Amino acid sequence: MIPAGVSIEEIFLLAAALFVVLAIVMFYRAVAGPTTQDRLLAVNVLGTNTVVILALLAAGLDEPWFLDIALIYALLNFLMAVAISKFTVERGGVL
Amino acid sequence: MIEAARFWAIVVLVVAGLFFTFVSAVGVIRLPDIYARAHTASQTDTLGAGLALAAVALALGWQQASVYTVLLLFFVFITNPTAAHAIARSAAETGIEPVTADSATDDGSPDSGTGAPDRNSSEPDAGSDVDGGETA
Amino acid sequence: MAGNRVLVPLSDTVTVRQTVSYAVRSGLEDADSLEVHLVVALPHDTEVPEGDEQREEANQLLARARRWLAEDAGDADVTVESAVLGDDEYLFGPRDYADAFEEYADEHGVDLVVIDPEYKPGVTSSILQPLERELDAAGLSYDEAAVERPARHERLVGEGTERFDRYFALFWISFGFYLVLGDPTYWFDLVTGVAVAGIVSASLANVTFSFPLDRIESPIRTVRFAFYVPYLIWEIVKANVAISVVILRPSMPIAPTITRVNTRVRSGLPLLALANSITLTPGTLTVRANDQRLIVHTLIPSAREDLFDGSLERAVRFVFNGRESARIPSPRERGDAEIIGGDEL
Numbered sequence: 268m269i270p271a272g273v274s275i276e277e278i279f280l281l282a283a284a285l286f287v288v289l290a291i292v293m294f295y296r297a298v299a300g301p302t303t304q305d306r307l308l309a310v311n312v313l314g315t316n317t318v319v320i321l322a323l324l325a326a327g328l329d330e331p332w333f334l335d336i337a338l339i340y341a342l343l344n345f346l347m348a349v350a351i352s353k354f355t356v357e358r359g360g361v362l
Numbered sequence: 363m364i365e366a367a368r369f370w371a372i373v374v375l376v377v378a379g380l381f382f383t384f385v386s387a388v389g390v391i392r393l394p395d396i397y398a399r400a401h402t403a404s405q406t407d408t409l410g411a412g413l414a415l416a417a418v419a420l421a422l423g424w425q426q427a428s429v430y431t432v433l434l435l436f437f438v439f440i441t442n443p444t445a446a447h448a449i450a451r452s453a454a455e456t457g458i459e460p461v462t463a464d465s466a467t468d469d470g471s472p473d474s475g476t477g478a479p480d481r482n483s484s485e486p487d488a489g490s491d492v493d494g495g496e497t498a
Numbered sequence: 499m500a501g502n503r504v505l506v507p508l509s510d511t512v513t514v515r516q517t518v519s520y521a522v523r524s525g526l527e528d529a530d531s532l533e534v535h536l537v538v539a540l541p542h543d544t545e546v547p548e549g550d551e552q553r554e555e556a557n558q559l560l561a562r563a564r565r566w567l568a569e570d571a572g573d574a575d576v577t578v579e580s581a582v583l584g585d586d587e588y589l590f591g592p593r594d595y596a597d598a599f600e601e602y603a604d605e606h607g608v609d610l611v612v613i614d615p616e617y618k619p620g621v622t623s624s625i626l627q628p629l630e631r632e633l634d635a636a637g638l639s640y641d642e643a644a645v646e647r648p649a650r651h652e653r654l655v656g657e658g659t660e661r662f663d664r665y666f667a668l669f670w671i672s673f674g675f676y677l678v679l680g681d682p683t684y685w686f687d688l689v690t691g692v693a694v695a696g697i698v699s700a701s702l703a704n705v706t707f708s709f710p711l712d713r714i715e716s717p718i719r720t721v722r723f724a725f726y727v728p729y730l731i732w733e734i735v736k737a738n739v740a741i742s743v744v745i746l747r748p749s750m751p752i753a754p755t756i757t758r759v760n761t762r763v764r765s766g767l768p769l770l771a772l773a774n775s776i777t778l779t780p781g782t783l784t785v786r787a788n789d790q791r792l793i794v795h796t797l798i799p800s801a802r803e804d805l806f807d808g809s810l811e812r813a814v815r816f817v818f819n820g821r822e823s824a825r826i827p828s829p830r831e832r833g834d835a836e837i838i839g840g841d842e843l
Contacts (some may be wrong), residue, residue: 269369275421282376290386304396304453311445312403319411331427341437348445352452356375384743397795398754405780409738429678443777450785460756
C-alpha cells in the first residue's frame with residue numbers, strides 16, 4: 268500500500284537533500300587533505316554524488332534534461348580524476 | 363498493486379543508496395590513509411550511486427530518460443574503479459606509504475590489531491610525512 | 499676459436515626463418531663449428547589448460563627450425579640443441595624472459611643470443627626493446643638478426659579482414675551509442691549518426707582494440723560477459739555489506755595489507771576487466787597492474803581471503819577463454835599470492 272500523502276517526487280527530493288548533506292560531510296576530506304590524492308579522491312566522490320543528486324532532481328522535479336547534464340558531469344569527473352592523478356606523477360609534464 | 367510494489371521498490375533502493383553513501387562518507391572521514399579511503403570513497407559510493415540511479419530509472423519508467431539513467435549507471439560502474447585505481451596508483455608513485463596492519467598501531471590509529479596478518483614484515487618510520495590521516 | 503655457441507629464442511613470426519639462417523651465417527663467420535641452441539619460451543606453464551596446446555605448438559616450431567638449420571648449415575659443422583623454457587615457471591614480462599635466457603645460457607655456456615627483431619612470445623605484444631634492455635642488465639650479449647621484413651602473404655590478407663572487423667565493430671558500437679542518446683526514428687539523427695560513427699571508427703579503430711578480434715569468439719565473449727555482470731554485482735553487494743559492518747563498528751577493526759597476486763589472464767582487456775572487478779569489490783583495491791602482476795591493497799582479512807581464492811579471476815577467464823579454462827587452481831594454491839610490506843609498492 269502506498270501511504271497517503273506521500274508522492275514519489277517528494278521522496279526523491281528528500282533523498283537529494285540527504286545526499287547534499289552527505290556531500291558536505293565528505294567535503295571535509297577535500298579541505299583537510301592531507302595529501303593531494305586525498306583531496307582528489309574526495310572531489311571525485313563529490314562528483315559522483317553530484318551526478319546522483321542531479322539524477323534524483325531530474326526525477327523529483329520531472330525535468331529529464333537534468334540527466335544530460337549528469338551524463339556530461341560524470342564524463343568530466345572521470346577525466347578530471349585521471350588527468351590530475353597523471354599530472355601529480357609527472358609534475359609539469361604534458362598530460 | 364503494481365504501483366504499490368514499484369513505490370516500495372523505489373523507496374528501498376533509495377534508502378539502500380543513501381545507506382551505502384553514508385557508509386562511504388563515514389569511511390572517507392574515519393579511515394587512516396589514502397589507500398583505505400579509496401575503498402569506501404570509490405566503491406561503496408559506486409554501489410550507493412548505482413542503487414539511487416536504479417531508483418530513478420525505475421521511477422521514470424519506460425521512456426528515453428530512463429535509458430539515459432541506465433547509461434549513466436553503466437558509466438559510473440566502469441569509470442569509478444578506474445579513477446580510484448588512477449588515484450591510488452598516483453599515490454603509490456608519489457611515494458605515499460600505506461598504513462598497514464602492523465604500523466597502524468604505532469601511529470595511534472583506532473584499534474586495528476585484530477586480524478593482523480602473520481608475515482607483514484618491516485613497517486618502520488612512523489615519521490613519514492603522510493601517515494597522519496587521523497590528525498587533521 | 500674452436501666453436502661458437504648461440505642461443506636463438508624462437509616465436510612464430512614472419513621473420514623467424516630468416517633469424518635462424520642469420521644465426522647460422524654469422525655464427526660460422528669467425529669459427530669453424532657452431533652449436534645452436536633453439537629455445538621456445540612458453541608464456542604459460544602446463545598447469546593452465548591452454549598450456550598443452552602451446553607446448554604442442556612450441557614443439558612443432560622447434561621441429562621446423564631444426565629442418566631449416568639443416569638446410570642452412572650444409573656441410574658446416576653445426577650441432578643443434580633445442581629446449582622449451584618456462585615450463586615450470588610463469589613468465590610475465592621482458593624481465594622474466596631475460597632471466598630465463600640467462601639461466602639457460604649459463605647452464606650451456608652460450609656466449610651470444612640472436613634475437614628475432616619481431617620476437618613475440620605468446621600472446622603479449624612485441625617485447626623486443628624492453629627485452630634488449632633486460633638482457634643488457636643481465637649481462638648477456640645479444641645480436642639482433644638482420645632480416646628483411648614482411649612477406650608472408652596470408653598474414654597480410656588476414657590483417658586486412660581484421661582491420662575491417664575493427665572498423666565494423668567500432669562503427670556499430672558508436673552508432674548504437676549515438677542513437678541511444680538521440681532519437682532512432684528521426685532521420686536527422688540517423689544521418690548525423692552515420693557520419694559521426696564513420697569519423698569515430700576511421701580515426702579510433704586502431705586505438706580501441708588492442709587485441710585481434712575474432713568473428714566467432716568476440717560475440718560469444720560479449721554474451722558470456724552478460725552472464726558475468728550479475729555475478730559481479732552479487733559479489734559487490736556482498737563485499738559492500740561486509741565492509742559496511744566493519745566501518746560502522748565503533749572500534750573499526752580494519753587490517754590493511756598490501757598483497758601481490760600474479761594473475762593468469764592476458765594483458766589488455768582481460769587484465770583491465772579483472773583489475774577493475776577487483777577494485778569494484780570493496781575491501782580490495784588494485785594499486786598497480788604491471789604485466790600480470792597486480793599489487794592489491796586489501797582492507798579486511800575476509801576480502802583478502804576472497805582475493806586469494808581467485809573466484810573473480812576464474813570468472814574473468816570464463817568470460818574470455820570459456821568454461822574449460824575457468825578451472826584453474828586458485829592463486830593461493832599456485833603460490834601466486836603473497837602479502838608484501840608497504841614499502842615494496
